[in-house]
Amino acid sequence: MPHTISSGNSQSIERQEGDLPEVPDGPAYDVSYQYYSLPTWRFTNILRLIVILDGLLCVILWLCGGDTKYFEDNIVHFQFTQSVFDIAILAIAKTVILIIISAAMEETSFKLLDTPFDSELEKRAVQLHVAIKVVPLACLAFGIVKGALILNALLSVSGYKAMHATYDAACIAFICFSLLELLIALFSGHAMRKLQLLRVLHQFNSTGQELDENGHAIHKNPGLLKLLSLAKGEIPLLLGGLLAMLGSSGSQIVAPLLFGKVVDAANKSIDELNETVLILLGVYVGGALASMVRAYLFVLAGQRMVARLRKKLFGKIVTQDIAFFDVNRTGELCNRLASDTQVLQNAVTVNISMLTRYMLQILGSLVFMFILNPSLTGVLLAVVPVVSLTAVKYGRFVQRKRKEFQDKLADAGTQAEEALSSIRTVRMFSGEKKANDLYGKDIEKSYQVGKQLALAQGTFEGVIGILAYGAITLVLWYGGKLVYEGNLSAGVLTSFLLYTLQVAIAFGLLSSLYGDFMQAVGASVRIFSLLERSPTISSENGKILPNLNGYVEFKNVRFTYPSRPDVEVLKGISFTVKPGEMVALVGPSGGGKSTIVSLIERFYDPDSGTISLDGYDIKSLDALWFRQKIAMVSQEPTLFAFSIQDNIAYGCCATDEEITEAACQANAHEFISQFKDGYKTLVGERGVRLSGGQKQRIAIARALIINPVLLLLDEATSALDAESEHLVQEAIDHAMKHRTVVVIAHRLSTVRNASKVIVIDKGTIAEMGTHDELIQQNGVYKRLILRQLTVGSVDETSRKNLNSGGSGATEVFQEPKGNIQT
Numbered sequence: 001m002p003h004t005i006s007s008g009n010s011q012s013i014e015r016q017e018g019d020l021p022e023v024p025d026g027p028a029y030d031v032s033y034q035y036y037s038l039p040t041w042r043f044t045n046i047l048r049l050i051v052i053l054d055g056l057l058c059v060i061l062w063l064c065g066g067d068t069k070y071f072e073d074n075i076v077h078f079q080f081t082q083s084v085f086d087i088a089i090l091a092i093a094k095t096v097i098l099i100i101i102s103a104a105m106e107e108t109s110f111k112l113l114d115t116p117f118d119s120e121l122e123k124r125a126v127q128l129h130v131a132i133k134v135v136p137l138a139c140l141a142f143g144i145v146k147g148a149l150i151l152n153a154l155l156s157v158s159g160y161k162a163m164h165a166t167y168d169a170a171c172i173a174f175i176c177f178s179l180l181e182l183l184i185a186l187f188s189g190h191a192m193r194k195l196q197l198l199r200v201l202h203q204f205n206s207t208g209q210e211l212d213e214n215g216h217a218i219h220k221n222p223g224l225l226k227l228l229s230l231a232k233g234e235i236p237l238l239l240g241g242l243l244a245m246l247g248s249s250g251s252q253i254v255a256p257l258l259f260g261k262v263v264d265a266a267n268k269s270i271d272e273l274n275e276t277v278l279i280l281l282g283v284y285v286g287g288a289l290a291s292m293v294r295a296y297l298f299v300l301a302g303q304r305m306v307a308r309l310r311k312k313l314f315g316k317i318v319t320q321d322i323a324f325f326d327v328n329r330t331g332e333l334c335n336r337l338a339s340d341t342q343v344l345q346n347a348v349t350v351n352i353s354m355l356t357r358y359m360l361q362i363l364g365s366l367v368f369m370f371i372l373n374p375s376l377t378g379v380l381l382a383v384v385p386v387v388s389l390t391a392v393k394y395g396r397f398v399q400r401k402r403k404e405f406q407d408k409l410a411d412a413g414t415q416a417e418e419a420l421s422s423i424r425t426v427r428m429f430s431g432e433k434k435a436n437d438l439y440g441k442d443i444e445k446s447y448q449v450g451k452q453l454a455l456a457q458g459t460f461e462g463v464i465g466i467l468a469y470g471a472i473t474l475v476l477w478y479g480g481k482l483v484y485e486g487n488l489s490a491g492v493l494t495s496f497l498l499y500t501l502q503v504a505i506a507f508g509l510l511s512s513l514y515g516d517f518m519q520a521v522g523a524s525v526r527i528f529s530l531l532e533r534s535p536t537i538s539s540e541n542g543k544i545l546p547n548l549n550g551y552v553e554f555k556n557v558r559f560t561y562p563s564r565p566d567v568e569v570l571k572g573i574s575f576t577v578k579p580g581e582m583v584a585l586v587g588p589s590g591g592g593k594s595t596i597v598s599l600i601e602r603f604y605d606p607d608s609g610t611i612s613l614d615g616y617d618i619k620s621l622d623a624l625w626f627r628q629k630i631a632m633v634s635q636e637p638t639l640f641a642f643s644i645q646d647n648i649a650y651g652c653c654a655t656d657e658e659i660t661e662a663a664c665q666a667n668a669h670e671f672i673s674q675f676k677d678g679y680k681t682l683v684g685e686r687g688v689r690l691s692g693g694q695k696q697r698i699a700i701a702r703a704l705i706i707n708p709v710l711l712l713l714d715e716a717t718s719a720l721d722a723e724s725e726h727l728v729q730e731a732i733d734h735a736m737k738h739r740t741v742v743v744i745a746h747r748l749s750t751v752r753n754a755s756k757v758i759v760i761d762k763g764t765i766a767e768m769g770t771h772d773e774l775i776q777q778n779g780v781y782k783r784l785i786l787r788q789l790t791v792g793s794v795d796e797t798s799r800k801n802l803n804s805g806g807s808g809a810t811e812v813f814q815e816p817k818g819n820i821q822t
């Protein structure tokens with residue numbers, strides 16, 4: 001496979017296999033292919049910029065000289081000392097030639113870096129280095145001769161009529177620029193030798209991601225093409241929209257011309273006036289219809305694209321690892337789905353359409369203006385770059401301020417979201433004032449930036465207004481002068497002014513588009529980084545076992561949360577759970593019990609060691625199948641805003657009978673039947689509010705319905721009322737039967753019945769055995785139980801019983817409320 005070695009945006013040189021440039025010393029990482037590029041601000045680009053300015057300036061100065069007749073005369077009756085037509089043509093030719101030579105020279109020098117002894121290349125490089133100096137030198141000589149002859153004619157030839165001042169300026173500009181270009185070209189050899197130092201190595205891994213020098217993936221701003229690739233499916237709609245746009249822009253371009261004709265016709269006859277007005281009306285109606293079709297097709301394409309993008313993006317987000325959700329806030333992710341996609345929709349469809357429309361409008365208007373009056377157009381062209389450069393420069397500043405403002409507003413939004421989503425806690429602690437103060441502070445910060453934004457935006461509009469209206473006034477004055485001198489009709493001046501306004505408005509709108517595109521670039525970086533992110537824990541293509549007994553084994557498992565890389569949470573955990581056993585995890589808070597359960601669910605993979613199910617490393621099993629075989633009932637289960645029936649059948653497809661059966665087993669059928677809509681009752685904010693015990697029982701039914709081989713339980717510590725607790729406990733006891741169970745135990749009755757109790761303390765197994773064995777050991781477990789008894793409601797006799805260490809101590813834990821909250 002040939003490797004592309006690109007030497008800048010415009011050139012690329014094919015290299016053969018084995019020609020890979022050497023990778024700098026550093027860590028070993030997977031580099032699939034690599035190429036070099038050059039920085040933007042380098043010798044050739046600076047030279048190109050100068051020659052383009054040279055060409056533009058000479059042509060503009062030539063166009064600005066005098067009226068149409070003067071302009072025509074100096075082409076048709078060309079005289080060497082009376083016209084700068086030759087200078088304008090030479091300046092354009094020089095621009096084109098120097099751009100071509102500089103590109104070829106850079107490409108040749110680049111190739112020479114990798115094949116330094118290629119004599120053909122060396123010869124070509126010498127020729128190009130000579131040519132890049134000869135061209136400006138020849139132009140300089142020409143300019144000096146012409147300048148000298150003009151000066152001579154001015155000083156000593158009688159009857160010589162001086163040229164228009166802008167023509168003299170064109171001649172002087174041509175000489176100065178040629179000299180400057182020659183001076184720069186003298187350094188071409190030195191600059192090309194420096195390419196070796198300047199070139200930047202780009203390297204990519206096998207998935208096509210660019211890596212930095214340390215081998216880490218770089219997230220780059222996607223290019224316009226990549227952005228457009230999002231709208232690939234909408235190409236027919238967009239093409240239709242573009243066609244319609246040609247029609248609507250065409251009508252806008254022709255309209256001012258007809259306007260002028262109406263003014264002129266009004267000075268001639270009523271018939272001509274009627275006829276011209278009718279044509280103008282026809283053009284306007286046609287344009288409006290085309291606009292309608294354009295708007296419809298573009299908006300439709302945008303809507304289709306954004307709907308597809310949102311589905312794809314959500315699909316990507318929802319399949320990410322749990323570790324991803326530890327570091328990305330839900331609010332931010334929802335924001336990407338809602339507003340980033342919207343920004344992209346606008347950029348890829350509406351903004352692109354606007355960009356094309358305004359460009360067409362500007363170009364078309366300029367062509368018509370040039371046909372109407374070249375010298376008036378020249379005056380306009382001289383001021384347009386000043387206005388547009390100011391607009392772009394200042395526009396960027398305003399854009400930065402706007403971004404800052406939006407960031408501050410987003411901070412305030414997060415604050416509000418946090419307070420409102422935890423409104424019960426806020427109310428419980430009378431935290432309304434505190435929440436209000438926090439939100440108020442953030443809003444105040446955004447307001448301060450908002451004030452600066454208002455000032456920047458106001459000044460921006462003022463400055464651009466002064467410049468734009470100044471330009472229009474200048475054109476008006478110059479056009480008025482031409483009308484006054486009889487060189488222009490009032491109708492043509494009217495058309496011209498309307499075109500000027502059209503160009504000014506289009507420029508203004510173009511500069512506002514810049515901000516939209518920048519916003520889209522930001523949004524697309526975030527969206528593409530999500531679309532291209534592959535979860536490290538793959539869900540599919542693993543082994544599916546025909547039978548599962550539920551034998552779980554942890555072998556020296558060590559684990560650190562990716563979001564907290566400096567703290568090792570599990571430090572070498574090993575234990576087994578045999579089929580049908582109930583193993584209780586107990587221990588002080590923060591010890592790592594929930595982490596063990598998360599690892600069994602394969603929310604995360606361990607850093608080292610293995611977790612196996614029936615002797616198979618769970619990493620080798622198909623995660624989708626595997627998760628169907630285990631179920632988790634947590635302390636505070638989350639129910640979705642669906643019907644009760646859909647909540648119970650969330651993890652599988654089940655018949656109504658199966659759902660009812662599961663609900664019966666979970667002691668939930670009775671209370672569900674009491675609702676007016678029974679199993680169809682909606683749960684959540686728009687539906688019924690369920691009590692903690694009811695939620696738990698629905699969660700148990702949800703777990704039971706998939707008939708899991710392995711049941712994971714986090715016992716509720718919240719105080720359910722006695723009746724509810726009894727019902728929940730009964731349901732749990734029922735669910736545990738004939739299953740392998742791992743339970744984070746908070747109840748003494750659970751640990752007492754457990755086949756094995758594992759005490760987890762600071763990421764290690766502190767003790768392991770049955771309840772009775774651990775009580776005998778007089779260690780962490782016993783201390784936990786004693787502490788519980790100290791704060792619990794068990795009487796003094798019971799504590800003495802326990803302290804005596806006798807197995808009879810277990811009897812005291814039959815207290816229904818006696819749990820071992822840790």
Ligand SMILES: Nc1ncnc2c1ncn2[C@@H]1O[C@H](COP(=O)(O)OP(=O)(O)OP(=O)(O)O)[C@@H](O)[C@H]1O
Pocket residue numbers: 326561563564569587588589590591592593594595596822
């Ligand atoms: N998603 C996470 N990201 C980073 N650190 C975490 C995460 N979840 C837990 N931890 C940290 O891991 C350690 C163990 O937490 P874990 O929840 O497993 O303990 P636990 O024994 O279940 O505690 P508790 O009984 O209070 O629920 C704690 O220090 C905790 O702060």
